[in-house]
Structures are given as C-alpha cells and as structure tokens.
Amino acid sequence: MDGKRLSLLKEKLINEKSRLEEELKEIEEGNLSQNQSETTGENSFEDNFADSGTATFEREKDLSLERNIKDLLSRVNSALERVEKETYGKCVMCSQGIDPARLKALPYADLCIECKKKEEKNW
Ligand SMILES: [Zn+2]
Secondary structure (H helix, E strand, O other): OOHHHHHHHHHHHHHHHHHHHHHHHHHHHHHHHHHHHHHOOOOOHHHHHHHHHHHHHHHHHHHHHHHHHHHHHHHHHHHHHHHHOOOOOEOOOOOOEOOHHHHHHOOOOOOOHHHHHHHHHHO
8 A cells, every 4th residue: 555545544544533532522421411410309200200211212322322433433543553553454354455445435444345245244
C-alpha cells in the first residue's frame, strides 16, 4: 500500500475514533442524568410506575447502542494499532492484502473478502 493512501485511511480512522468517542460520551452523560432523576424520590409512586416502561426501553436502547459503539471503537483502535505495526491493509487470518476498495468503504476491515466469507459460514 502506498504512503498517501495509508495516511488517508489513517486520517479516516482517527476521525471515526473521535466521532465514536463523542457519541459514547453523550450516551454515558445521558444515562447519568437519567439515573439522577430516578433517585431523587420526589415523584409519587404512580408517576414512577407510569414512566418505568419507557425508561426501561430507553435504557435498553442506549445499552445496545453503547455496545455497538464500543465494538466499532475497538475495531477502529486495533486498525490504528496495525497502522503503527505496519501490518495495516493485510488480512489478519491469511496475511493477504485486503482489497483497497474494501478498505476505502470499511477502513477498519481486518479480514479479506475470502476470510470474511469463511467466518460468516462458521456462524
Ligand atoms: Zn484473508
């Protein structure tokens, strides 16, 4: 892979990383303020009861979103590690070069198309 393409992809990864960290922070801050309002104890029992269904739903939505973001973030971080180790752009399974078009669409891709297909078959 040539240096120019690599630095472009690295930039993409760094942008993606800060975007994900920002989203994660927003979710965590959102949860924090929600928890605080739940523990004030100023609402009557009926108010709490009526709200609890939606609150649980919102919380679960946040949790799965948080998991997705953390998952993506760890992929982005390991891609950045591979940039440092100069193994970026190679498949972690078979060491073949990953298709540049694939990397352009998915800068944190760590498997070539062939290995990805194999992995999906194993599921
Ligand atoms: Zn491979």
